[in-house]
Amino acid sequence: MAALLEAEGLSKAFGGLVAVNGVSLSVSPGEVLGLIGPNGSGKTTLLNLIAGTTRPDAGAIRMDGEDVTRLPNHLRVRRRINRTFQLVRMPANLSAIETVMAGVLYGAGERVPFKEAGYVAAGLLGELNLLLKADRRLDQLTYIEQKRVELARALATRPSVLLLDEWLSGLGASELDGGMSVVWSLAARGIAVVLVEHVMTAVRALCGRVMVMNAGAKIAEGPPEEVLRNAEVIRAYLGDEDA
Amino acid sequence: MVGEDKPFPTRAALAIGSLVTLVVLLAALPWLLSDYGLSFMVSVMSYLVLTVAWALFSGPTRLVSLATSAFFGVGMYTVAMLIKLMPLYATFAVALGVGALLAGVVGVLTLRIAGMFFVIFGFGLSEMIRQLMVWWEINKTHTMGRYVFVPFDATLIYEHLLGLAVIVFFVGWQLRRARLGLALMVIGEDETVARQVGVNVPFAKVAIFVVSAMFMTMTGALMAPRYGFINPNFAFNPLVSFQVVIMAFLGGLQRLWGPALGVIPLIILSELLQTEFPFWFSVLLGIVFMVIVYFLPRGVTGLIEDGWKALGRPLELQRGLTGPLVDAWGWMSRPIILPRGIAGAIEDVWVKIAPQTKGRR
Numbered sequence: 183m184a185a186l187l188e189a190e191g192l193s194k195a196f197g198g199l200v201a202v203n204g205v206s207l208s209v210s211p212g213e214v215l216g217l218i219g220p221n222g223s224g225k226t227t228l229l230n231l232i233a234g235t236t237r238p239d240a241g242a243i244r245m246d247g248e249d250v251t252r253l254p255n256h257l258r259v260r261r262r263i264n265r266t267f268q269l270v271r272m273p274a275n276l277s278a279i280e281t282v283m284a285g286v287l288y289g290a291g292e293r294v295p296f297k298e299a300g301y302v303a304a305g306l307l308g309e310l311n312l313l314l315k316a317d318r319r320l321d322q323l324t325y326i327e328q329k330r331v332e333l334a335r336a337l338a339t340r341p342s343v344l345l346l347d348e349w350l351s352g353l354g355a356s357e358l359d360g361g362m363s364v365v366w367s368l369a370a371r372g373i374a375v376v377l378v379e380h381v382m383t384a385v386r387a388l389c390g391r392v393m394v395m396n397a398g399a400k401i402a403e404g405p406p407e408e409v410l411r412n413a414e415v416i417r418a419y420l421g422d423e424d425a
Numbered sequence: 426m427v428g429e430d431k432p433f434p435t436r437a438a439l440a441i442g443s444l445v446t447l448v449v450l451l452a453a454l455p456w457l458l459s460d461y462g463l464s465f466m467v468s469v470m471s472y473l474v475l476t477v478a479w480a481l482f483s484g485p486t487r488l489v490s491l492a493t494s495a496f497f498g499v500g501m502y503t504v505a506m507l508i509k510l511m512p513l514y515a516t517f518a519v520a521l522g523v524g525a526l527l528a529g530v531v532g533v534l535t536l537r538i539a540g541m542f543f544v545i546f547g548f549g550l551s552e553m554i555r556q557l558m559v560w561w562e563i564n565k566t567h568t569m570g571r572y573v574f575v576p577f578d579a580t581l582i583y584e585h586l587l588g589l590a591v592i593v594f595f596v597g598w599q600l601r602r603a604r605l606g607l608a609l610m611v612i613g614e615d616e617t618v619a620r621q622v623g624v625n626v627p628f629a630k631v632a633i634f635v636v637s638a639m640f641m642t643m644t645g646a647l648m649a650p651r652y653g654f655i656n657p658n659f660a661f662n663p664l665v666s667f668q669v670v671i672m673a674f675l676g677g678l679q680r681l682w683g684p685a686l687g688v689i690p691l692i693i694l695s696e697l698l699q700t701e702f703p704f705w706f707s708v709l710l711g712i713v714f715m716v717i718v719y720f721l722p723r724g725v726t727g728l729i730e731d732g733w734k735a736l737g738r739p740l741e742l743q744r745g746l747t748g749p750l751v752d753a754w755g756w757m758s759r760p761i762i763l764p765r766g767i768a769g770a771i772e773d774v775w776v777k778i779a780p781q782t783k784g785r786r
C-alpha cells in the first residue's frame with residue numbers, strides 16, 4: 183500500500199546536540215511501524231517533529247501527498263496526525279470527558295455540534311473501558327487510566343496517523359495484553375501507527391516493520407525478527423547496559 | 426430524589442425566574458434610590474461589567490491584563506471626541522469598533538508572548554494612548570478636553586449598564602457550554618495539549634481578548650455622558666485597571682459570578698479612602714492590591730482557612746517591604762491560581778447547609 187505519511191531527512195539540533203540526524207520514515211494505513219533505540223537516541227524528538235510540536239532544522243514531511251512541514255501543530259492535527267506524550271499530559275482541572283470533548287470539537291473533518299460532542303467523547307471513553315471514569319480528573323485516575331484518556335484524546339481528533347510514545351511502557355503483564363490489543367485494533371481500523379516502545383514482546387507481536395535509532399540516526403530498518411538479530415542493534419542496546 | 430414527575434418549578438425554571446426577578450428589581454432601582462444611591466449604583470454596575478469582562482479573558486487564560494483602562498478610556502474618549510459630529514448611539518457604535526480593532530491588534534502583537542511582557546504592555550498601552558491623546562489635543566486640536574452634554578442622564582446610563590451586565594453574564598455563561606470556552610479552559614491548563622487537540626491557541630486567545638475588550642470599551646462609552654467634561658488624563662486612569670484586578674481577586678475567579686462579589690466591598694473601600702485620604706488614595710489602593718496579591722493568593726476563603734493556621738506561626742518579614750513588591754510583580758507574570766474568593770466562601774457555606782448538592786469541581 184502507498185505510504186500515508188512520509189518524512190525525509192528530518193534533522194533537529196538543540197544547541198550543539200544533534201538529537202535527530204537526517205532520519206527518513208514512512209508508514210501506510212493499517213501498518214504498525216516500530217521505533218526503537220536506547221534512551222536519548224532521539225525517538226521522542228522525531229515524533230515531535232512529525233507531530234509539529236517542534237520545528238525541524240531540515241527535512242520534509244508529507245501527509246497524504248501534501249507537504250505539511252511548515253504547518254503548525256494544530257493544523258497537523260486537522261490533517262489527521264496525532265500523538266500521545268511519553269509523559270502523560272492531561273489538563274489537571276478538566277475531567278476526562280471534557281479533555282476528550284475538546285479533541286472531538288477541534289479535530290479533523292466535519293465540525294461536530296457541541297451537544298453531540300459529549301456523546302462522541304463518551305463513546306470513545308467507552309471503547310477504552312473508561313466510561314465509568316468519564317467525570318474523573320487527572321489526579322483521580324490511575325497511571326494506566328491516564329494513558330488511556332490520552333489515547334482517547336488523540337483518537338477524538340479522528341487521526342489517520344497516530345504516534346504512540348511509549349504508550350505501553352509501565353503496564354503490568356496482564357495490562358500489557360489489553361494494551362496490545364488496543365494498538366492492534368487501531369491498525370485494524372486502518373490507522374497508520376508509529377509505535378515508540380521498549381517492550382520488545384509488544385514490538386515483535388505488533389510491528390510489521392521496525393526502525394532502530396541510535397544517537398539521532400537511523401541505524402537499521404526491516405522486519406522485527408531480522409532487525410532485532412542485527413549486531414549493531416544489540417550493541418546499541420547492550421552497550422548501554424554492559425559497558 | 427427519583428420522583429417520576431419533575432416537580433413543577435424545575436431547578437432551571439426556578440433559576441431563570443429568580444434571575445429575571447433580580448434584573449427587574451435592579452432595573453427599578455433608579456426610581457427607589459436617592460441621587461447619591463443611584464450614582465453609587467452606576468459605579469457598581471460599571472465596575473461589575475468591567476470585572477466580569479476582565480475575568481472572561483483572565484480567568485481561563487490566567488494572564489493578568491492591566492489593559493482595562495486602555496479600553497475603558499478608548500470607549501469614553503471616542504464618544505467625547507465624536508459627540509458633536511453624530512448622534513450618541515452612533516458614537517457608541519464607533520467606539521465599540523475602535524475598541525475591538527485595538528484589542529485585535531494588541532492581542533496579535535502581545536498574546537504570543539506571555540508573562541511579564543504582557544502585564545507591562547497592558548499597563549503601558551493605557552499610558553501610551555493617554556500621552557498620545559494629550560499631545561494630539563494640545564498640538565493638533567488645541568483643546569484641553571471635551572464637553573459631553575447630551576440628554577442621557579444617570580438613570581439611562583444605569584439602565585444601559587444593567588443591560589450590558591446581563592449580556593456579559595450571558596456571554597460568560599454560554600462560553601462555558603461552547604467550543605471556544607472549552608478550548609480556553611484547556612489553554613489555561615496546558616497550551617501543548619490545546620494545540621494537540623487541534624486548537625489554534627493564538628486565535629482563541631485573541632478572540633476572547635477582543636470580546637472582553639468590547640465590553641470594557643462599551644462601559645467607557647456609556648460612562649462618557651456621566652461627566653460633562655472629559656480630558657485624556659481622566660478617561661485613561663490606570664487605577665481603573667488595578668481596581669478591576671483587585672475586585673476580581675477579592676470576589677474569586679472560579680465561578681462566573683465570583684468577580685461580581687468583589688465589586689461592592691472595593692467600591693465602598695475606595696470611596697472611603699478617596700474621601701478620607703484623597704492625596705494617598707492611589708498609594709493606599711496599591712497597598713490593598715499588594716496585600717491581596719501577597720497575602721490572599723486564593724481570595725477571601727483562603728484567608729479564612731490560612732488565618733487560623735497562621736495564628737500559631739511567626740510572621741515572616743525579613744525581606745521588608747521590597748519582598749511583597751518583588752513577589753507581586755513576579756506573581757503577576759506567572760499563570761495565576763484562580764482564587765476562590767467570596768464566591769468560594771459562599772459555596773463552602775452552601776455545601777454545609779445543603780450537603781446533598783455536589784460541587785462540579
Ligand SMILES: Nc1ncnc2c1ncn2[C@@H]1O[C@H](COP(=O)(O)OP(=O)(O)O)[C@@H](O)[C@H]1O
Nearest residue numbers: 196199201219220221222223224225226227228
Ligand atoms: N527540548 C530539548 N532541548 C534540549 N535538548 C533536548 C530537548 N529535547 C530532547 N533533547 C535531547 O535530545 C536527545 C534525544 O532525546 P529524545 O528525543 O527525548 O530521546 P528518546 O525519546 O529516544 O529517549 C537527548 O539527548 C535529549 O537530552
Ligand SMILES: [Mg+2]
Nearest residue numbers: 225226227268
Ligand atoms: Mg522518549
